[in-house]
Structure formats: structure tokens, C-alpha cells
Amino acid sequence: MKDLVAKTDKAELSAQLIVTYTNLVRLVIASAIDKNGEQLFPRKWNNTFIDLPLIENRYQPVFSVETLNSIAQRTSGQDQVLYVLLAATGLRIGEVFGLEIKHLS
Numbered sequence: 001m002k003d004l005v006a007k008t009d010k011a012e013l014s015a016q017l018i019v020t021y022t023n024l025v026r027l028v029i030a031s032a033i034d035k036n037g038e039q040l041f042p043r044k045w046n047n048t049f050i051d052l053p054l055i056e057n058r059y060q061p062v063f064s065v066e067t068l069n070s071i072a073q074r075t076s077g078q079d080q081v082l083y084v085l086l087a088a089t090g091l092r093i094g095e096v097f098g099l100e101i102k103h104l105s
Helices: 002-010 015-031 065-073 077-089 093-097
Strands: none
Touching: 002 015, 065 077, 077 093
């Protein structure tokens, strides 16, 4: 794993992309199981040892309450429900579009 991190860093990939790639490799390794459902390659990962970069200064844009209220007031019907649902739950748009009535209580 240390080699993967070094190669991706040398290729000047972003810290987020390096972390994403290493997490994918971890998932693939963890998914290898024997006929009894036991992991074939159990691992305890040490991010410091493999020089995994820290992701700093994450920018997560957010709307103010006033902006959200303005959006909700200027829409109606299904659009209004969609915007309020997105704002109130923090779901991503793809997750909302995957919802069915059976998922709601």
C-alpha cells in the first residue's frame, strides 16, 4: 500500500483522490473471503506508516437559512418538496431520486 501512495503522490494526484484509491484497495482486499465467510487477508491499516496524506481545507459550500427559505418560497409542488427534503436531510440528489414511498415513514 505504501508503494501505491508513493506512486499516486509522485503522479501529483490530489490528497482526496489518493485517499479514495487507497480506500478502494482496502475494500477489495477486505472483500476476499474463504468458503466459510472469513477474510482471507485480514489487515490493520496504519495511515501514518503508508504516508497517507491528510485532507486539509475541505470546502463544503452551504446555503444560509435565509437562502433556503427563499428557494422554498419561490417554488411549489414537487419542486418545493424536493428542495426542502434535500435541505432538511442532507441527502444527495441521487439518493433522493432513489427514494420510494416504502422508504418514508
